Amino acid sequence: MNRPYTIIVSEVTVDGKLTLRRGYSSKEIMQFMDEEATRYLHQIRAKVDGIMVGAETVRTDNPFLTVRYVEGKNPTRIIPTSRADIPLDANILQKHAPTIIITTEKAPEDKVKALEEKVEVIRCGEDKVDLIKMMDILYKKGIKNLMVEGGATLNWQLFKYGLVDEVRLIHMPFIIGGKDTPTLVDGEGFKSLDEVVKLKLRSHFLRGSHLITEWEVKFED
Template sequence: MSASRPYVTLISEMTVDGKLTLKRGLSSKIIMGLMDMESQRFLHKKRTEFDAIMVGSNTIKIDNSILTNRLVEGRSPVRVIPCSDASIPPESNVLNHDAPTIVVVSSKADVNKVQAIREKGADVMVCGDSHVDLDLMMEGLVKKGIKRLMVEGGPTLIWLLIKKQMIDHIILIQIPYIIGGDSTPSLVGGPGVDSIDQVVGTELTGFYKVGNHLITEYDVIYSPNGK
């Protein structure tokens, strides 16, 4: 981690076989419904510990996430949505007034869509020309006082952050079910690595049970062969 970006923690629920939903294009809220109340409270409590929470725009379009703390005492984090073309629907839940929201766009984003987002009360950050520049975005978030950033998804955004060596810690909430499926989305998407010397390592830092769910925590190690 450098001073130019927040400390980033990936927190995600997934099945025993690493799946995030039933089928590609379906909401992850379906399998989140399999989480017991204790583990749901755990997730919401974690949200209160961060300055901001981030998911990709495709997750917003599919899940219509709210991204607030609703189950325990404590504040909700600032919601951060990278969306290069400003195409998230104006009626998205993250554009309500339950918590502040920052939508990060590129300079090529449609001005009318950007204006529609601003009219909903969200802050719009322009970072990058044709696509959101993650380095510029992180620098901008630091300038806004965001020092601890929680990432909940989706798979493409997680891959891009890992590729940029921007995820520092991982907390996984294991849902005790198996879904299978060759094309069913898993935790990390994108093209993946091409050779064994590009793999990203992790170091197990903790494991414990919350309700009926195993929680595992890892530090991410960015070095050849993960060593």
């Protein structure tokens, strides 16, 4: 299978949280990112072909997913959603950049048709988005490098199926806590050390006051 080279990029607190509570927007934390760290994030956006977030991130954060703090072309925005459950006034449906909604055969027809009036919609999978097939489709559409900005459930699914090549983290100087607060990767988790995803630290540096760490996924033969 051909697939895009995939980089998960996220801001995380020192204890690995993405938001203040489940259902809260990550923008509350990101407002404390300084200018240099924000430019770092947008520099990555400007270099990739596509940028992906989950449907819950769209509903909660309502992001634009465009390049704004550096010079560069907007990547294609990609949203996997089993039920095509995207608000029709969402920012990602505006004309700032190309957008692809990946959904399923079971998605309600009325929702699919409403989205098709605004953006490209691709059905991929019966009742759940087939992420492996989706990656092959994206590669064939010219998405050779893909940036993923969450959320926690999408991150888990990508790791589960071995679809991640790098992780880049912008560390936020907070401790939030909370057993139900979303972390970088949620889902059911791996059950043994034989299954866990192993990483190799490639680089660490400061952008403004923020520590940045860049990790390579170690694929075993």
